[in-house]
Amino acid sequence: MLGLLRQITQEVTDAQSLPAALDIIVRRVRRAMRTEVCSIYLVDNLTSEYVLMATRGLHSTAAGSVSLKEDEGLVGLVGRRAEPVNLENAQAHPSYCYLEGTGEERFRSFLGVPIIHHRQILGVLVVQHEEQRRFDEGEEAFLITLSAQLAGVIAHAEATGAINSISADQEKMAADVRYKGVPGSSGVAIGRGVVVFPPADLNVIPDRTTDTPETEISDFYQALEAVRTDIRLASDRISEHVSEDEKGLFDVYLKILDDDSIAGEIVRKINDGQWAQGALRQVIQAHVKQFNAMDDSYLRERATDLRDLGCRILSHLQEKGPKIKERFSEPSIIIGEELTASMLGEIPIHNIKGLVSVKGSGNSHVAILARAMGIPTVMGVLDLPYAQLDKVELILDGYLGQVFTYPSDNLKENFQQVVNEERQLEKQYETLKDLPCETKDGHRLNLYVNTGLSADIGRSLDRGAEGIGLYRTEVPFMVRDRFPTEAEQVQIYRLQLEGFAPAPVTVRTLDIGGDKALPYFPIEEANPFLGWRGIRVTLDHLEIFMAQIRAMIKASADLHNLKIMLPMISNAAEVEEALALIRRAFAEVKEEGYNVKMPRVGVMIEVPAAVYQAKELASLVDFLSVGSNDLTQYLLAVDRNNPRVASLYSSHHPAVLRALYSIVDQVRDEGVGLSVCGEMAGDPMSAILLMAMGYDVLSMSATSLPKVKAVIRNITMAQAQDMLSEVMELPHAEAVTQTMTRLMREANVERLIRPSKTTIE
């Protein structure tokens, strides 16, 4: 049963279009369940009707032309109940509705199961028999399982443009198709897409046309020859250690490479205008699909060999291709299956208009970086057919987290107005630069910035930052191919410390693990966010920790504005251990003759354990800084990167607000500095609440800083405290957000943070 389910799901996943996918489902299910009829009805989003989309057993002419209203017939009943309906005599049921032209009058028994994706009914899967008998439990369970597995695939096929509205005409559908994701960084971008992809990952290669097929073909043959040579060499190297039989594996590889049919197919596709990488992907994927569909497990394994070979050829082709920088000759919207912070590092910044990542969410590190750099970004656009979007015109709406493909002139005009208003807001922000962040009734708040790149310094100073509240040192570690040396680190940190002196610069010790991987220090774990992360890694690797601390202290020579911050602290022992090491490093550096002062040391509060121990932790250090990104993730048990649960991730959740309030309560008399450096601090709505709770420093991206300042300067502390009292009573995050939106509108400050011309919902 499992094998059968896997095979059907695989075939459906590989289908080229929605009609093809649906046809496979009805054909395969009818055969597997030995029923006389199998049909699929899908909901038309415009009319809310169930349209018969594919059938085996009913008249095929009915497919596409027969539909039921949402409250009509047994199909409507399945949809309304969102439960299976299993009847031995369908026609005797009061909801039965005869569908003209289908030929279904012969069939007595009926089993319909809903197709549900993300709580939404996509349609109904039906099997029928002439014989009057109830489908048994096993059959019902099979259909339910299959429907649950296929729901995601059908939703994806629908969304990737195969249909938008089932009945809409094709021409209209092409323009303004909207793909929903989550906001990553606010702002609007209008421009053409450039698809980026990690080297040697065949699945993410986009389609692209070529005007020089001869060169592509010659590159392809060279890559093929290079792989042949690699395999022969590997075979020779290993020959002493394995039997002739085992060495046969390499012969299989060589045979596949010599097989003219595969190379021939690729060359034909290139001659038809596809670039070599795209042709390689198409052909390998088609063959892999054939192997995967085979019942024989030995033959299925050949799919793995083929995929492996495809990747090898690809990596040789990529070496020849234009380097990433050369591909960005004009400002573009960068699209990737999973954009990473290090990919960003490779693209000239002035050529990035916007970013779209199929995976990840608003709290992924690439989104945080994008906010720091003020680049409009949409994350988690799971259904985006990104491989087809190279050079395609797009609109990216970072406010609502959506992407439009092939925008019409009308839509472009609307969004261009938003862009124009954004420019005006930016101009207003410039006037705020040297003004203090102070409420109308004189309460002073300090606004710091979060940095990671050296380019952040100028931007932050231009925007009036009063210090650095979080310098993420992992960023310079991520864009290298080995650990930076102590001397290199001194130079990197010095830029930040000097750039801001005499204002404080909070440098965080290396926070890798979780979703932040160093290419040269892979950490493979089943549960990385609960694993070896942040301080846990560095305390286990004293050489890394000590080099970093020594570099920070040396970099602060003569400046004395360094603060050191420890990430992912979950117990007091970690702080004690780190403090001892920092004191030791300080003594060493001083002994070497540097003019340094012992830096102030602080702890990040980002796991629930630290919230409950805030008082004890505060007694050990000089300041606490709440990392609300991780704190929200760990309090709510919601992965900050997972777009599927992005709607559950909210720093306005009452549990998060109470935790934040409790930290202030616990440390009020401890005499420590108290700040928030998670993304929440840069959200003007949350900033008001945090100020009212008693936080005295908020650290955020340079892009958010003027917005927060504009809002704080236009309200009073008394108003902020009233807002806080009102929202602390509310039961859920949504209510907090809505109430704060209303209160900010009433206080006449909403207009200061976003263009009045709203983007298209």
Ligand code: PEP
């Ligand atoms: C946080 O978790 O809120 C934080 C500031 O750290 P990072 O986002 O780098 O994990």
Ligand code: MG
């Ligand atoms: Mg964190």
